[in-house]
Every structure is written in structure tokens, then in C-alpha cells.
Amino acid sequence: MKHIIERVIKSLKNVKGSSLAEFATTTALMATLAATAAPKLSELSEGTKAEKSLNELDKLKTLAGNFYQDTADTEGRGRFPGQARYDYAVGGDHHDTRSDIHDPSKHNEERDDIEEDLFGDYDETTDTWDGGSFNDFEDHDASQVWVSVFGLSSDAKRPDNISVIDTDPANSGADVYDYVGGSAEWLYLTNDEVLDSPFQDGHFIYRVVPGYKLEGGSNIVPPMIFLADLENPANLNTSLAP
Numbered sequence: 001m002k003h004i005i006e007r008v009i010k011s012l013k014n015v016k017g018s019s020l021a022e023f024a025t026t027t028a029l030m031a032t033l034a035a036t037a038a039p040k041l042s043e044l045s046e047g048t049k050a051e052k053s054l055n056e057l058d059k060l061k062t063l064a065g066n067f068y069q070d071t072a073d074t075e076g077r078g079r080f081p082g083q084a085r086y087d088y089a090v091g092g093d094h095h096d097t098r099s100d101i102h103d104p105s106k107h108n109e110e111r112d113d114i115e116e117d118l119f120g121d122y123d124e125t126t127d128t129w130d131g132g133s134f135n136d137f138e139d140h141d142a143s144q145v146w147v148s149v150f151g152l153s154s155d156a157k158r159p160d161n162i163s164v165i166d167t168d169p170a171n172s173g174a175d176v177y178d179y180v181g182g183s184a185e186w187l188y189l190t191n192d193e194v195l196d197s198p199f200q201d202g203h204f205i206y207r208v209v210p211g212y213k214l215e216g217g218s219n220i221v222p223p224m225i226f227l228a229d230l231e232n233p234a235n236l237n238t239s240l241a242p
Helices: 002-075 105-118 182-189
Strands: 204-209 224-229 237-240
Touching (some): 002 237
Antiparallel strands (some): 204 224
């Protein structure tokens, strides 16, 4: 009997020891899995936000394209929101100024500056870009020449310390058509619904490269619009060239 009791006690001790060991092993595995999965889940979340941001930018691009077609029908030539007419710049060093007739210089300067921000340098041999430099909302040198889509006084979410242009101003006078300003035209297109970036430091911004008239006849080089999310404009952007 004594031997049986001793064997049972020993067996119980072994079971308890084994259970504790298994518990410790399971706990360690769970901790490892949690530590491994957390970055992946975070990556997945960031990827989902990026996809949503690009979807919203595509909506804005579609609205801008519709606006261009509508103004082509009603005003004689298409323009984008914020442009006084097709040959005005929105944002950039030439913000709210007009291209000189038959002069591509403002068009080329604005386009080159935007391409450097968003895409970097182009390599003709490989047909690739090396990556834009404007990849952070705190890059004030780059952001200060981009324009807020809905305006800084709107309900659109934005980080506090940004330095983008508030809105493109309304224009008045002969041969101009932007009577209400850029952000008001965007809000008209969205039925007063503000589109927000899903990122904490995001905010939708844009620039328009001015068009210009070619020599001889009535042909023009049309304007181009570039839209981006301030979270990372070099990665989150879209564009339209009619």
C-alpha cells in the first residue's frame, strides 16, 4: 500500500510538473506569436488606410475630370477647380498667375517641380523614376506650395503644424471664371461633403499645372491636375492630364 501511495504521489507530481511546463511553453509561444503578429497587423492596417486614401483621391480626380468637361462646354475651354481659366496655375511658385501666350515656361516649371516632389528623377534608359522627395507632412519647403482641397477652415481633418496654402482665391474681372474660389468649387462638386484622409497626419492637397496656347490657330496645351495625401504625397497621389 505504501508503495502504491508513493507511486500515486510521484505520478501526481509528474502531472503537475508537466502541466506547468506545458503552460509555460504555451505562454511563451503565445507571446512570440503576439510579438510576431503585431507588426503584420499594423502593416495590414496601414495598407488598408493607404488603399482608402487612394480611393478617395480617385474620387476627387473623377470629379475634377467632370468639372473640366463641364467648364469646356459652358465656358469655352476646360479648367480645373481653383483655376480662373485654363492657363492659370494653382499652387507652386506661380500660384494664381497666368501663362504668357505661346509660352510654355510656367507649364514646364510647375510640372517639373511637381514631378520632383512626387516621382523624383526620371531615368530614360530604364524608364523609371527614383522616388519623390515629398514624403512627409512636415516637409514644409515642399508643402507650402501645395493647396488644400477643401480649405484649412473646412471640417477636413488635418495635422496642426502644416504649411499648405489655405485655398485658391476667387477671381473677378473680364475673361476669368472662378468666382467663388477653389475650395468652394470642390465643395460644390462633393455636394458639401468633405472627404477626409484616413491617416492621422493626412490631408488632401492639390496643384494645377497651367495650360497655354500654342502658336498659330486655336490649339492649346491643356492644364494638368495633381492630387495627393499629405501623409505621404510621394506614395499617395494621382493625376489627370486631359
